[in-house]
Amino acid sequence: MTIQTLHTGIDTIWVVLTAAMIILMEGGFALLEAGFVRHKNNVNIIMKVFADITIGTLCFYLIGFGLMYGKDAYGLIGTNGFMIKGDLSHLNFLISTDTFWLFQAAFVIAVISIVSGAVAERINFRAYILYAVLMTIFIYPVAGHWVWGGGWLGRLGMQDFAGSGVIHALGGFSALAAAMFIGPRKGKFTPQGMSTVSLPSNLPLASVGAFLLWFGWFGFNAGSTLSATDARIGHIAIVTMLSAASGGATAMLFTLFRYKRSDAPSVINGSLAGLVGITAGCAFVSDASAIVIGVVSGLVMLLATHWLEIKQIDDPVGAFPVHAASGIWGTIAVGLFATDNGFFTTGSWHLLGVQLLGLLVLCTWGFVLTWLSLKFIQLWIPVRSTEEEEEVGLDISYHGMVAAFQEQEFIKYESNYLHYKED
Structure with a gap:
């Protein structure tokens, strides 16, 4: 056995294990969302997660992976690699293409699960399945190609190590479009515009879901090295932990001093916001910067939650505040805090400008394509459940x-x- 063969084998084990950790996050999504919604909709939450992981996987295998990682055409789209076939030597990884596909499939499942929570308790299940198909074969893969697959944003220098922008900001704005398109749950807002309380069915269940997501996030971030011998793994893990802790602590202390009680859903989402915020820069920022990123992630999550209430947009699990708002901040934070080319660390504006451009494109793409997708689906079947x-x-x-x-x-x-x- 050669050193090269041993190296490849170790990297393969690492990527498969971290992919499995990310797939386990679907259990986290299921428990988190089921805990946040009412009992009468718990099974529906679970079935949507199973739709994500079954139909989403097959669609990404058949079409999505090729559009995302196939040979680039004009910086816009991949043109081969469908069903993992054809010449994919341009990917240039030590691990096999099959191994790389598994890791990326775990990512695409997570993207569609973000949208699931925002439309909980009122989306037609058949319409959701059709939307999951469109997200996993086209909306996410095309945007992912622009940044990670050799497309034009990646060529400009956009940095998004594990997906604050590509996965979370895009998924969060897709969730916002879906929530606005489908409208609030019956009775969520009074005729005077006041929000009514919809109590979570099981907060302990939701907290276990958050812990599973937290666990899987180490695979999400550290696994994106695609190599078990990458010296950055330890650093990526610690900044992931610090940002998550900072986001949760910020939400805990803010609600404690602002409302004289520490709000459990806010603390849960604050920790997740910290995880989302660090995802783009986990390989590029220092420990101290990770704490700052986590603190701001928790705050922007709380502000975005308040904004949704003002705008009477119903998002039962906080998908937009956690993923979109914190994803935007996390992607911008790379341009501010990156040890190479960050504005605060080197005085350079270039990376920050590219990050802002990339965010504008990704968020607009996710919102507009989701809205158009739902309009298209509405032509065939109702998107919303009946009263x-x-x-x-x-x-x-x-x-x-x-x-x-x-x-x-x-x-x-x-x-x-x-x-x-x-x-």
Whole structure:
């Protein structure tokens, strides 16, 4: 066995393991979102996550990967590599193309899951499946090609190590477009524009989901080295931890002093915001910068949450504040704090300007293409569930069951289910 063969084998194990960690994050998404929504929609949340991981994987294999990482055409799109076939030597990795595909498939699953939470409790399940297809075969892969696949933004020098912009800002603005298109849940806002409280069904479940996401994020960020022998892995891991802790601590202390109570959903989302914020710069910034990035991520998440309430946009799990707002900040932070070419560290404006341009393009692309996709789907099937489906709950309406119930609730459940089926 040669040193090169051993090196390739170790890198392959590393990438497969970190890909598995990222795929496990889908369990985190499922628990987090199920905990934040009402009981009658828990099964629907789980089924949307399964749609992400099943249909999304197949679509990315058939078409998405080729558009994202195939041979570049004019800096805009990949032209080969569909079903991982053809000449992909331009990728120039030590690991096999199959291994690289698995890691990237884990990323595309995460993108569509961001949108899932923003439209929770009121999207037609069939419409969601169609949107998942469009996101994973076209919307995300094309944008990803521009930055990571040899496209024009990458050539300009945009730096996004693991996806604050490509995954989170794009996914967050896609979520915003979907939430605005589909409208708020029935009764979420009063005629006077006041927001009503919709209590989470299970905050301990949501917190476990957040911890699973936190765990998987080490694979998300450190795994993006694509090499087990990359000396940056330890640093990437520690700045990931510091930013997550800073984001959660900021939300905890802010709500404690502002409202005289520490708000659990805000703390959960604050930690996730810190993770999103550091994702772009985890290989480029110092420990101290990571703490600053985490603190600001927590604050912008809180501000974005308040902005949604003012604009009467219903986002049950905080997908836009966590992913879009913090993703924007994290991508900008690279231009400010990067040890090479950062404005605060070197005085150079170039990288910051490229980051801002890239964000404008990615956010606009995600928002506009999602809106157009939903308009297209609306031509064939309703995007939103009916009032009756929403009232009964999407679990019974689309899946014919509920997540859990006490024995004394069985007769009530059976009666509602049979009544709905008869109608």
